[in-house]
Amino acid sequence: xxxxxxxxxxxxxxxxxxxxxxxxxxxxxxxxxDLVDAVERLQGAPEGVLNQALMWAWLxxxxxxxxxxxxxxxxxxxxxxxxxxxxxxxxxxxxxVAEKRAEAEDQDVMDAHLAYRVAEQGxxxxxxxxxxxxxSNDNWRTEQANARKQDSFHADHPAG
Numbered sequence: 734x735x736x737x738x739x740x741x742x743x744x745x746x747x748x749x750x751x752x753x754x755x756x757x758x759x760x761x762x763x764x765x766x767d768l769v770d771a772v773e774r775l776q777g778a779p780e781g782v783l784n785q786a787l788m789w790a791w792l793x794x795x796x797x798x799x800x801x802x803x804x805x806x807x808x809x810x811x812x813x814x815x816x817x818x819x820x821x822x823x824x825x826x827x828x829x830v831a832e833k834r835a836e837a838e839d840q841d842v843m844d845a846h847l848a849y850r851v852a853e854q855g856x857x858x859x860x861x862x863x864x865x866x867x868x869s870n871d872n873w874r875t876e877q878a879n880a881r882k883q884d885s886f887h888a889d890h891p892a893g
Contacts, residue, residue, distance in 0.1 A: 746772045753862060764794040781877075784870040788863060795859035802852040809845040816842050 742750075742758065749772045750758050750765070758765040767790035775783045816835030817828060825831040835842045 742769060743773070743776075745776065763797065764790065767793060780873040781870055784866050784873065788866045788870075791859055791862045791866065795856065795863065798852065798855035798859050802849070802856050805845070805849040805852040809842070809849040812839070812842045812845040 740760065746769055747758075750756075750768055753768070755765060755768070758769055760766060768787060771783065771786035771790050775786055813832065813835055816839040817831045820831035820834050821828065825834065836846070
């Protein structure tokens with residue numbers, strides 16, 4: 734642990750992160766570090782360039798979340814399977830009933846199921862962020878095309 738003072742981020746960086754719901758970025762969270770790096774590194778760059786960098790950061794986050802999701806789902810399925818086997822061994826004849834009991838009564842199964850669902854949400858959030866950035870990039874490109882068209886029109890039809 735470092736005794737260094739926390740890093741102070743520029744207001745523009747904080748505003749950009751706030752657009753993703755990140756109000757207090759943490760240097761311990763890889764996504765936060767990646768986003769801060771991209772915004773600081775590309776200050777003054779065109780919006781489209783910044784959006785692309787942010788999309789790469791969110792893509793890395795999607796990869797991390799996907800791996801966590803796969804691990805948590807595997808742990809849930811393993812926990813559920815063990816509980817079903819245990820209930821069957823204790824005399825439960827129906828596999829379906831043993832499964833329902835495991836889901837309702839076994840704390841390890843419930844905890845694993847919750848972790849799996851939370852990880853699933855992490856994947857969905859990263860996907861949504863990527864979709865939002867893509868839409869933002871599309872809007873930026875449209876604005877740029879409209880500005881070029883307007884400039885071209887004014888060059889072809891000078892006021893006068």
